[in-house]
Amino acid sequence: MFLRLLTLAASALDATSAFMERLLPFRDRLYRLALAQLRNTSDAEDAVQDTLIKAGKSAPIFRNESSEYTWVVRILINQCHDMQRSRERRQKREVSDSITGSAADTVADFRKRPEEYVELSDISKHLMNAVDELSTTHRPLILMRYFEQMSYEEIAQSLEIHLGTVKSRMNQAKTLLRAALERRGIGEDVL
Amino acid sequence: MKSKKTKPTKTPSKLKAKNDEAFEHLLVTQFEALRREIDAFIARSQKSRKVIGKELPFKTPKQGRNIPWKAGIAALFLIGVSTPLLLQLNKDREEAKIVRASERVQSPEKGSILQENPSVTESEGTSKTKKSVRAKARKKIRDSVTSKAVASKNQSAKKSLEASASKQDEQSGIKPRARSPFPEPAAAPKETPASEKAAEGSSQISPRSLDLKDATAKFKRRKNASEERVEMESLWKEFEKNPQVFFQNKKRSARLEQLLKEYDKGKTGRMKKFRVQKESRVDR
Numbered sequence: 330m331f332l333r334l335l336t337l338a339a340s341a342l343d344a345t346s347a348f349m350e351r352l353l354p355f356r357d358r359l360y361r362l363a364l365a366q367l368r369n370t371s372d373a374e375d376a377v378q379d380t381l382i383k384a385g386k387s388a389p390i391f392r393n394e395s396s397e398y399t400w401v402v403r404i405l406i407n408q409c410h411d412m413q414r415s416r417e418r419r420q421k422r423e424v425s426d427s428i429t430g431s432a433a434d435t436v437a438d439f440r441k442r443p444e445e446y447v448e449l450s451d452i453s454k455h456l457m458n459a460v461d462e463l464s465t466t467h468r469p470l471i472l473m474r475y476f477e478q479m480s481y482e483e484i485a486q487s488l489e490i491h492l493g494t495v496k497s498r499m500n501q502a503k504t505l506l507r508a509a510l511e512r513r514g515i516g517e518d519v520l
Numbered sequence: 521m522k523s524k525k526t527k528p529t530k531t532p533s534k535l536k537a538k539n540d541e542a543f544e545h546l547l548v549t550q551f552e553a554l555r556r557e558i559d560a561f562i563a564r565s566q567k568s569r570k571v572i573g574k575e576l577p578f579k580t581p582k583q584g585r586n587i588p589w590k591a592g593i594a595a596l597f598l599i600g601v602s603t604p605l606l607l608q609l610n611k612d613r614e615e616a617k618i619v620r621a622s623e624r625v626q627s628p629e630k631g632s633i634l635q636e637n638p639s640v641t642e643s644e645g646t647s648k649t650k651k652s653v654r655a656k657a658r659k660k661i662r663d664s665v666t667s668k669a670v671a672s673k674n675q676s677a678k679k680s681l682e683a684s685a686s687k688q689d690e691q692s693g694i695k696p697r698a699r700s701p702f703p704e705p706a707a708a709p710k711e712t713p714a715s716e717k718a719a720e721g722s723s724q725i726s727p728r729s730l731d732l733k734d735a736t737a738k739f740k741r742r743k744n745a746s747e748e749r750v751e752m753e754s755l756w757k758e759f760e761k762n763p764q765v766f767f768q769n770k771k772r773s774a775r776l777e778q779l780l781k782e783y784d785k786g787k788t789g790r791m792k793k794f795r796v797q798k799e800s801r802v803d804r
Contacts, residue, residue, distance in 0.1 A: 357562075360562070361555070361558050361559065361562065364558050364561070364562070365554060365555075365558055370565060447557075447558065447561050448557075448561065449554070449557055449558075450553070450557060452550060452553070453550065453553060453554040453557055456550050456551070456554060457554070471547075475547050475548060475551040476551050476554070476555065503540075503543065503544075503547075506547075507543055
């Protein structure tokens with residue numbers, strides 16, 4: 330019994346390490362995607378690390394229906410979304426603390442270093458802000474399609490949904506994004 | 521007012537399709553620009569921080585090297601866990617065997633009851649009795665071990681003594697008895713009827729040497745006999761010189777008579793002579 334458990338654990342460890350080794354070549358691409366979403370180097374590094382760890386842990390669940398990369402991209406996008414939400418919450422707390430005058434002044438936030446933030450053009454900033462406004466169902470579709478240049482089939486495999494669903498959701502996402510961009514005054518001449 | 525002639529407007533669907541294409545194009549170009557910007561930023565940060573890889577301290581596991589390590593660690597762990605368990609199990613089994621054997625030896629009747637209804641006896645048996653039985657069993661084992669050790673010690677002492685004796689012989693010039701490499705054949709017993717009977721009668725083997733007490737007693741007896749013989753000889757000489765005077769002392773005559781009875785036993789005819797003299801004196 331004990332021996333069986335031990336062998337199972339060893340095999341799981343082997344599978345995880347093998348899977349993570351296969352993911353390592355995509356690290357730079359994942360980092361780029363994370364940086365585009367979070368626009369902060371340290372946050373992006375954290376996101377990539379957490380994503381790889383999550384992917385490694387859930388390696389036995391991976392069914393080889395899609396490529397490893399498309400599968401990890403989905404995890405990364407969700408991870409970035411979680412981090413953004415937690416960051417927003419933290420910022421809100423800091424603001425409330427500064428209003429009430431509590432200990433926020435004494436605690437230094439090391440993430441506010443200017444060299445860590447990505448310097449983007451105004452159009453790119455607005456574009457990413459508009460993407461951030463999208464819901465969790467639409468955002469991955471836009472990022473996968475236009476940033477990662479994935480095909481509809483690949484997106485369908487990655488998100489484990491039908492191709493038709495991908496297409497319909499993509500249309501919805503585009504409409505929402507267009508509206509968000511219009512509000513920012515981008516692409517008015519085109520639209 | 522002249523109404524302005526406007527160009528026929530495009531149908532909404534066509535407009536929409538055109539707009540969609542344009543928006544698609546916009547998205548593609550903008551995201552491409554974004555990618556380029558990010559790549560440039562990464563390149564810049566790489567230059568300043570040298571390598572991104574160092575920023576991500578993610579150690580790559582080397583599969584080929586790890587397997588024997590893992591197997592070795594697993595094997596060591598298993599051995600470490602299983603060996604004490606096995607040892608404990610064996611010990612318990614042995615103890616249980618000893619306890620059972622001792623219980624059978626001590627009380628065969630109880631043993632039968634145990635076989636019939638072991639649950640009852642187990643419940644009845646107190647921890648004290650169990651402990652005492654175990655202690656007795658351990659003591660037995662210890663005694664046997666100590667007796668063996670003593671025997672081996674004695675043997676070694678005997679060997680050392682023999683070795684020292686042979687050395688002394690060599691020093692004094694006596695040749696040591698050459699020992700044949702083969703064991704000496706046992707002397708064939710004489711097949712006499714008496715010995716056969718004795719062998720039949722007593723199955724025990726008689727010891728070669730006497731006990732120390734018996735030997736001293738024998739030695740004393742021999743010594744006394746020789747002394748008495750000397751006394752008898754001196755008394756006989758006195759008797760031969762003058763029997764009439766000798767018989768006057770009754771103690772001496774009685775002593776000579778006793779000694780003659782014991783040692784002479786009519787071999788030399790002294791006893792006969794002594795009796796004749798005695799009778800003639802009585803007749804007078």
